Amino acid sequence: MGTVVQKYGGTSVADVDKIRNVAEKIIATQVSGTDVVVVVSALGGTTDELLEMAYELNKDPHDREMDMLLATGEQISIALLCMAIAALGQDAISLTGAQVGIVTDSSHTKAKIVDVSADRIVDELEKGKIVIVAGFQGVTDDNDITTLGRGGSDTTAIALAAKLQAERCEIYTDVDGVFTADPRVVSDARLLKVVSYEEMLEMTATGTKVLQVRSVEYARNHKVVIEVKSSFSDAGGTVIKESDEMMEKAIVSAIAHDLEEAKITIFGVPDRPGIAAAVFRALADAQINVDVIIQNVSEKGITDISFTLPASDFVRGKQTIEELVKDLDARGSAFDEDIAKVSLIGGGMRSHPGIAARMFEILAENKINIDMISTSAIKISCVIEEKDADRAVRALHDGFNLKDADGLSSGA
């Protein structure tokens, strides 16, 4: 019998009615003739109350104790979900991360999975049970409870799907799947039926919020087929899997955009070896994740260096660079929070020249100024002014005819 892993997020189990609804979905899957393993997050909202108490008691609580506290959230969800399933007549058993054997390193609050055991799960599936696993949490070799950080429950689900060699890993969330652009910005954005891991990674890195980079990477490395679906409707769903020859490769699959970035420029930097290293070492030491980096060809021995960073790191980044500008003997610096990054993603792009040119033309036709450009084999990103973001996304979605599945594509 095949196995399906399903993951339900906090909004999907936010109250008693929603928990019951999820229980019905799970039972329907089992009845259809497959073993079911479910990964569930903490009930929406419960974590906030615990955090409030924690910070009232201690402004800087120890990460280990934070994990001890937060891990209770999923433990509550799994118990309640089992009770709901039992009330509907099916047999279910709940397991914490420690009980499953999701072994992590000891980086509390952002632990990484180092090993997954599935013996207990397999035992329970063989007894005919639905197995409900607490997402987001694991246990160290020393038996300390850890949590996996943002997107952790997705990672739990994908890791279990890999270990169990599941047919697929269904990620239930509050959207219908992955779209050609953010449907809140582009009214005729189209749901994508299939996306390759590479495309999904680029989309996630450029602002598409459906999954975390880490989960997609884990899935790619272990060849886990993901299906992103809404827990509130039966519509659609997007399959994320390895790109194969038979898969129709759209030249441009989707437009992603990200408003949560900021830009810093250092002007008139002496162009000598080690300067870029000094800048980005200082930022790394300040725990700042730099995104796009641009350094132009130097003229007269001086150059400008620009980079983008998450808006949440902006204050620290500004501080770091202002101190550095003096040491580097640079001419000055500029800081801009009001930027947007708009990206074109498509697996077929690598074999089709001219896509970048067309993108710049569309933006120019719409009088949108391009500030920075960065490209990869299957992605072109432009940094523009934040106020132009929605217009740019719509223009590109139209220009590349993404609302139409038979639009610009490279064929089989």
Add this chain to the structure above:
Amino acid sequence: MGTVVQKYGGTSVADVDKIRNVAEKIIATQVSGTDVVVVVSALGGTTDELLEMAYELNKDPHDREMDMLLATGEQISIALLCMAIAALGQDAISLTGAQVGIVTDSSHTKAKIVDVSADRIVDELEKGKIVIVAGFQGVTDDNDITTLGRGGSDTTAIALAAKLQAERCEIYTDVDGVFTADPRVVSDARLLKVVSYEEMLEMTATGTKVLQVRSVEYARNHKVVIEVKSSFSDAGGTVIKESDEMMEKAIVSAIAHDLEEAKITIFGVPDRPGIAAAVFRALADAQINVDVIIQNVSEKGITDISFTLPASDFVRGKQTIEELVKDLDARGSAFDEDIAKVSLIGGGMRSHPGIAARMFEILAENKINIDMISTSAIKISCVIEEKDADRAVRALHDGFNLKDADGLSSGA
């Protein structure tokens, strides 16, 4: 260095301020020069919310899942308490029942401790840490989470004190200790400084609510010195320990009373072997805990059997007996919920005849009718009408002069 185990109940950690107050008490104990292990219950009130959701989802939830759910309560408490201690500058670490190694049988919701490991606790104490342990919970050999049922956190604390050979086990609660009678009934009830395990067992069995029978038995079997204290004042405290020759033995130490009992009588039962066995086997099969049993000498081959049982078992007991009366060919039965059991407890009683007679005289002087009598070596219980209970307790407290520590006592 000696070790002290402290246990704080749910009311002691009901909110952020109370948690901080408990953290200060714990630190003061450590600073006084002793290793400290703390056992804590779930935050007062949190468990109720979880139970409400559980019963909304499933009227008869599986015990295993109930334990999975309820165990989160203590896990929250231990994490928050550690954070509060850290904020005050001391190093603390929290451990769940499973992490400590409190191994129980698999009777979910009322599990019994079968083994306690203290290796992790000893390791952490050696690092200079205060160790905070989740009360009420354990883990089976199969790694399933269990809870210990009523009074479970007290049992956890006493079991750890036994394993760690602690100097004492301090149980912090919302009363100042053990009194000569319920202070809500007898205004001049006196706090007892020392009570023997045997006296405490009898008091607990006859209505004194400070500790559960099970915890006192565990302490007696492992010779753990208990100190019951208030977490809200520094006053008083009662030490519960082995009776020794040097301990002043009061003839009567305390008056206990219990309103939560009911009485059932079977009239005109044929007095032949096996009848009593049939009655109490039927009750045992219905999971009813019978307390006092009276069978009078038979007259003309028939007899009456009376017994008391917890008020909560009354409905089931009545049903059981009504069915049985027909089978036994008995004359009839009577059921009474409005009874009280008033008991005299004192370790010195066994060597002093005449105490029972004096008790009956005092009740008679106050025109209180005695319905049933039951005695042990250090206890005399009388079942009376519920309306007379408070008057009886006060009259006995006065009559045996319990308000005065130098009252009726047998000396060293």
